[in-house]
Amino acid sequence: MTGTIPWYDAEAVARATPMPLLIAALRQAFASDELRAPPRLAADMGDASLLVMPAWNGDRRIGTKIVTVDPLARPSIQSTYVLIDRASGRTIAVMDGAALTRRRTAAASVLAASRLARADSATLLVIGTGALNAPLIEAYASAFALRKILIWGRDAGKAEAVAVGAREQGYPASAIATVEAGLAEADIVSAATLSTDPLIIGAALRPGMHIDLVGAFRPDMREADAACFARGRVFVDTRHGALTEAGDLLQAIAAGATTVDAIEADLAALCTGAHPGRGEDDGAITLFKSVGTAIEDLAAAELVAGCSAP
Numbered sequence: 586m587t588g589t590i591p592w593y594d595a596e597a598v599a600r601a602t603p604m605p606l607l608i609a610a611l612r613q614a615f616a617s618d619e620l621r622a623p624p625r626l627a628a629d630m631g632d633a634s635l636l637v638m639p640a641w642n643g644d645r646r647i648g649t650k651i652v653t654v655d656p657l658a659r660p661s662i663q664s665t666y667v668l669i670d671r672a673s674g675r676t677i678a679v680m681d682g683a684a685l686t687r688r689r690t691a692a693a694s695v696l697a698a699s700r701l702a703r704a705d706s707a708t709l710l711v712i713g714t715g716a717l718n719a720p721l722i723e724a725y726a727s728a729f730a731l732r733k734i735l736i737w738g739r740d741a742g743k744a745e746a747v748a749v750g751a752r753e754q755g756y757p758a759s760a761i762a763t764v765e766a767g768l769a770e771a772d773i774v775s776a777a778t779l780s781t782d783p784l785i786i787g788a789a790l791r792p793g794m795h796i797d798l799v800g801a802f803r804p805d806m807r808e809a810d811a812a813c814f815a816r817g818r819v820f821v822d823t824r825h826g827a828l829t830e831a832g833d834l835l836q837a838i839a840a841g842a843t844t845v846d847a848i849e850a851d852l853a854a855l856c857t858g859a860h861p862g863r864g865e866d867d868g869a870i871t872l873f874k875s876v877g878t879a880i881e882d883l884a885a886a887e888l889v890a891g892c893s894a895p
Contacts, residue, residue, distance in 0.1 A: 640879035700862030714738035787812025811842035817872035
């Protein structure tokens with residue numbers, strides 16, 4: 586507790602956001618016309634970044650998150666979230682923003698995948714062994730009948746340790762030596778790294794795959810090469826965010842591999858049914874590029890604090 590204001594630590598945030606409920610809350614938020622989120626403030630601090638992400642839910646609640654992203658820190662993403670009653674201006678709750686971010690990010694990826702990946706997807710490749718690895722596995726396993734989870738990281742020892750931890754949680758996880766080996770098997774690929782060099786090569790993609798790009802939230806970052814965007818049907822979480830910050834998408838556009846007009850839909854269109862998503866095209870390669878939005882934070886924070894849905 587902070588005075589009379591409830592404080593939710595990382596464990597409390599996780600307990601209050603089981604993935605099926607969180608995914609449903611995000612689906613409702615993106616389909617609502619009540620939630621608003623202005624462009625986030627992104628300040629360059631040299632090798633680190635400062636992000637301030639506000640949002641509001643009609644005349645009910647306001648939320649804001651202050652985030653630091655520093656590749657040299659452990660964990661690399663740290664933040665605090667403040668939830669406010671809009672009518673009174675009173676703070677309702679303060680919570681661990683990093684935990685909130687990890688869980689809503691994973692849930693948003695799976696919300697998109699529920700519209701874009703094949704329903705029979707059974708093999709997941711997770712690229713990256715950082716803080717998002719576990720919530721991504723949890724989220725995907727909650728929505729797909731996964732028979733195999735492959736984990737790749739630059740540090741093979743850490744990838745193996747992460748795989749062991751996932752198996753202890755009951756997931757069918759194993760570490761792999763190369764991204765290429767994972768791409769040869771995976772139905773869904775989820776990349777969550779701070780890479781500036783592409784890890785996913787378009788030439789290695791197979792028909793029917795779904796690619797989920799979580800990292801590369803700055804223009805100089807890349808997780809997928811331009812050929813991935815040329816081969817894939819491209820979707821984003823928000824158009825403004827993607828066209829401002831999504832490094833691999835922006836670089837693919839600059840290279841002439843894709844265009845702004847080639848972006849088929851954002852999460853709002855997928856959640857309202859304005860766009861059908863994958864549809865019946867089981868052979869398509871779908872690609873979802875996210876950079877995050879404060880709408881996701883607010884929906885997750887309201888779930889944590891036990892507020893009514895929008």
